[in-house]
Amino acid sequence: MREAEREQFRQFVAASGGRLIRVAAALTGDHHAAEDLLQSALMRTAARWRHLEDPEAYVRRAMYHAQITIWRRRQRLRETPTAVVPERADQRDEMGATDRRLALGQALMRLGPRQRAVLVARFYEDLSEEGTAALLGCSPGTVRSQLHRALARLRQIAPELHDDDHELNRESIR
Amino acid sequence: MSALPDLVRESIADFADTAAVPDGMAERALAAGEARRRRRTVLVAVAAVVAAAAVATPYAVLRADQVAPPGTADGRNAVFALHRGGAGDPKETERSGPDPEWEILDPRTGQYRRVVAGMVSMPSADLRYAIVTSLFTDADPRRIGRYDTRTGEIRWYTGPAPAVSTPQISPDGRHAAYWTDSHEGQGVAVVDLETGQVGRIRLERWRIVVDDDRVSDVWFYPPLPHEWLLADDRVTLHDTVYDLSGKRIGTLPLPADANPIAIRPGGEGALVQPGGKAETYAMADAAGAVTSQFKIALPTCRGASTDCPRPRPEFVGWRGTDELLVWPGPGDYDRPDTPIEAVDIRTGERRTIHRIGGSPSVDRLVTMPADRLPREVRHRIGF
Numbered sequence: 001m002r003e004a005e006r007e008q009f010r011q012f013v014a015a016s017g018g019r020l021i022r023v024a025a026a027l028t029g030d031h032h033a034a035e036d037l038l039q040s041a042l043m044r045t046a047a048r049w050r051h052l053e054d055p056e057a058y059v060r061r062a063m064y065h066a067q068i069t070i071w072r073r074r075q076r077l078r079e080t081p082t083a084v085v086p087e088r089a090d091q092r093d094e095m096g097a098t099d100r101r102l103a104l105g106q107a108l109m110r111l112g113p114r115q116r117a118v119l120v121a122r123f124y125e126d127l128s129e130e131g132t133a134a135l136l137g138c139s140p141g142t143v144r145s146q147l148h149r150a151l152a153r154l155r156q157i158a159p160e161l162h163d164d165d166h167e168l169n170r171e172s173i174r
Numbered sequence: 175m176s177a178l179p180d181l182v183r184e185s186i187a188d189f190a191d192t193a194a195v196p197d198g199m200a201e202r203a204l205a206a207g208e209a210r211r212r213r214r215t216v217l218v219a220v221a222a223v224v225a226a227a228a229v230a231t232p233y234a235v236l237r238a239d240q241v242a243p244p245g246t247a248d249g250r251n252a253v254f255a256l257h258r259g260g261a262g263d264p265k266e267t268e269r270s271g272p273d274p275e276w277e278i279l280d281p282r283t284g285q286y287r288r289v290v291a292g293m294v295s296m297p298s299a300d301l302r303y304a305i306v307t308s309l310f311t312d313a314d315p316r317r318i319g320r321y322d323t324r325t326g327e328i329r330w331y332t333g334p335a336p337a338v339s340t341p342q343i344s345p346d347g348r349h350a351a352y353w354t355d356s357h358e359g360q361g362v363a364v365v366d367l368e369t370g371q372v373g374r375i376r377l378e379r380w381r382i383v384v385d386d387d388r389v390s391d392v393w394f395y396p397p398l399p400h401e402w403l404l405a406d407d408r409v410t411l412h413d414t415v416y417d418l419s420g421k422r423i424g425t426l427p428l429p430a431d432a433n434p435i436a437i438r439p440g441g442e443g444a445l446v447q448p449g450g451k452a453e454t455y456a457m458a459d460a461a462g463a464v465t466s467q468f469k470i471a472l473p474t475c476r477g478a479s480t481d482c483p484r485p486r487p488e489f490v491g492w493r494g495t496d497e498l499l500v501w502p503g504p505g506d507y508d509r510p511d512t513p514i515e516a517v518d519i520r521t522g523e524r525r526t527i528h529r530i531g532g533s534p535s536v537d538r539l540v541t542m543p544a545d546r547l548p549r550e551v552r553h554r555i556g557f
Binding site: 001006009010013014017018020021022023024025026029031034035038039042043044045046047048049101104105108119120123124151154155 | 178179181182183184185186187188189190191192193194195196199200201202203204206207
């Protein structure tokens with residue numbers, strides 16, 4: 001790689017790194033794992049730099065695919081059996097809202113990497129079903145079904161998140 | 175109250191917004207990327223040679239210093255094949271270039287032949303055959319070949335392409351199976367290695383487009399020599415076992431929320447990775463119940479390695495009934511020898527049992543049980 005290309009790469013990382021590390025964090029749910037994921041994707045990008053028309057799209061796609069690859073799966077919280085069912089938060093309570101948010105964060109970490117990837121693409125990156133399908137290399141129908149399963153799984157893991165089914169279903173099939 | 179999708183959006187965004195790019199990431203990526211590109215350039219350069227000469231001249235004689243070193247007497251495992259392309263003495267690497275060839279064992283003699291190939295599978299149960307692939311470059315027809323371990327001969331076949339998993343050989347050496355994402359659709363290709371007849375099972379999977387990464391694997395299921403397991407895709411395939419005609423005949427019992435890593439010899443259970451920390455593994459019995467759980471710590475980067483964005487230890491084989499073999503990954507400039515470690519599946523105790531020397535370091539490794547090797551060979555190369 002010529003020095004001019006190296007400088008281009010540095011500028012690319014400086015300009016896009018913030019956006020990319022946030023996507024990596026969204027995908028992994030862990031700061032260290034996010035750095036690993038982005039570092040690995042940037043390494044591939046550097047190796048192919050002169051052949052890439054849209055480096056940011058390449059890095060983003062590399063991160064999504066790496067994240068759902070078995071040997072690169074990152075830390076997910078393990079479900080801990082408990083003898084006592086925790087009390088559900090009162091939905092009118094501000095503290096209850098905080099509890100729900102914490103519960104959701106924990107529940108998201110227990111999703112499989114593919115389901116989490118679909119949630120990130122659809123809800124964090126606001127991609128369409130078609131865009132998500134193109135990014136992940138699957139059909140829009142698969143994106144739809146995975147999204148539905150992911151949301152259903154979240155409700156199963158954290159019953160306190162149970163909201164209006166009609167609203168949920170409407171969003172998931174939109 | 176907000177809808178769940180809105181809560182999900184807020185939760186992910188809240189966490190993502192706390193992430194920041196660490197200092198020096200661009201420089202580290204540049205160094206690692208250039209090392210990677212150098213290795214791959216050499217592989218591409220030899221592709222044309224492989225296409226023309228692979229059938230007629232499948233191997234050359236190994237240099238003595240590149241043979242995997244001998245192990246200990248009556249060892250239980252042996253190195254079946256290895257590929258050198260990792261870090262090594264920079265002066266040596268500059269002089270000889272990264273080695274584009276695999277070294278594959280002749281089980282009768284204990285010698286290793288040099289074979290130009292993209293990937294190499296484990297051998298068939300009788301150690302007679304293995305699958306090799308061509309280098310998968312743009313100019314390459316993406317063939318797979320049945321490699322005869324006794325003669326070094328390769329019989330090449332053209333199957334559906336591209337292959338997106340390493341082709342696996344059936345225990346009887348008759349069939350090869352691999353995932354493919356051809357324009358005709360996704361699925362598993364199965365090649366009859368006697369007749370060249372190609373069959374395919376159409377299945378949807380999560381396609382992978384980044385090189386070197388895998389999403390789905392095809393494993394032959396040990397108790398059923400002519401049937402195979404489709405694994406590592408629990409969302410869409412649920413570890414389903416199919417027969418050669420594509421008929422679904424069952425599923426592999428696995429603990430909930432666990433990813434299969436390898437099936438135990440004989441099929442009685444599997445090594446799995448629970449949905450927990452990356453270092454945690456578990457053994458499941460034939461009914462899918464967890465019988466033991468242990469940790470395999472992540473290796474740490476050493477010295478000046480440019481290829482070390484925290485590699486994961488890789489499962490490479492079983493060792494008797496109570497141990498498995500893991501490989502922490504390629505060596506580095508400071509220590510190019512490649513350790514192979516044994517992990518006790520009851521206690522998680524881990525120890526180095528073998529080292530492969532030479533430079534460049536090993537970056538791909540295939541091991542095998544040593545119990546079917548001739549006594550003299552087992553004595554010489556077993557560990």
